Amino acid sequence: MPIPNDGHPSNQQCYVSFKHGHCPDPADFHSHDYYEISLILSGHMKSMLRDKEQDGNQPRLILCAPGTPHLIFMSSPSHYARMNLYFEPDFIENSIEEWHTLSRAFGKNGNIINLSRVDRERYQTELYQIMDDNNVIRKKLRILALLTYILENDSFTKQKTEPFSSPIVLDAVSYINNHYAERIVAADLAKSLNIGRTTLMTAIKKHTGLTLSDYVMKVRVKKAVVLLKKGISQEETAQQTGLGSGGGIIRAFRKCYAMTPGQYMKTLL
Structure with missing residues (x-):
């Protein structure tokens, strides 16, 4: 499955999108053959992975490695805003020897990370920087820095996501x-x-x-x-x-x- 690109060239290995409104596309459980980092900025959204879920208007990150089943949808009527970062495995996996360590941010079955207002704004700024940067090397470095920050951030190890109670x-x-x-x-x-x-x-x-x-x-x-x-x-x-x-x-x-x-x-x- 190619990276969604909203009309941009389909051969891009890294892409950032911004979506907002009152009626997102109907959701279903699915997986991709690329990495996805979703930043929920606002809206009453429910995020579901194989072994955890989160419901509410809390800003959050959802990280999914290739092949990770996930579902993100609006659980009650509200305006929502969301940014998505997609990148192909070949885009970055071979760029750094420490990738195996950084990839822990995606978890075994995906990760849901609740965010403070400060962290939400930080991640939003960083995703816009990745979106606007036309230099491939800088894009890779920004993604690596983003994942490093996620792993070092206390919120990564202090999650309040609920276990997925109905596999x-x-x-x-x-x-x-x-x-x-x-x-x-x-x-x-x-x-x-x-x-x-x-x-x-x-x-x-x-x-x-x-x-x-x-x-x-x-x-x-x-x-x-x-x-x-x-x-x-x-x-x-x-x-x-x-x-x-x-x-x-x-x-x-x-x-x-x-x-x-x-x-x-x-x-x-």
């Missing part, structure tokens, strides 16, 4: 993201996970803030946006994403975005 949710949402085009029935999914239907429904609601049917719909809508960007028709997109028909995709987009697929796609131009 079964990861299995459930992973299944949904692999089978979204198929018919997904709560009872069948619960049986495949060896849990009760009510247990599954309760866990999904607790950890994603959505009912199972709404979570499945949001995953399908997110996949539909990708296909629509490629110029695939609404009817074909609906069939490929499990939304059924042209009418089904329109209803889903209206529920998620309060607009039709065509209207929503125009907002992305």
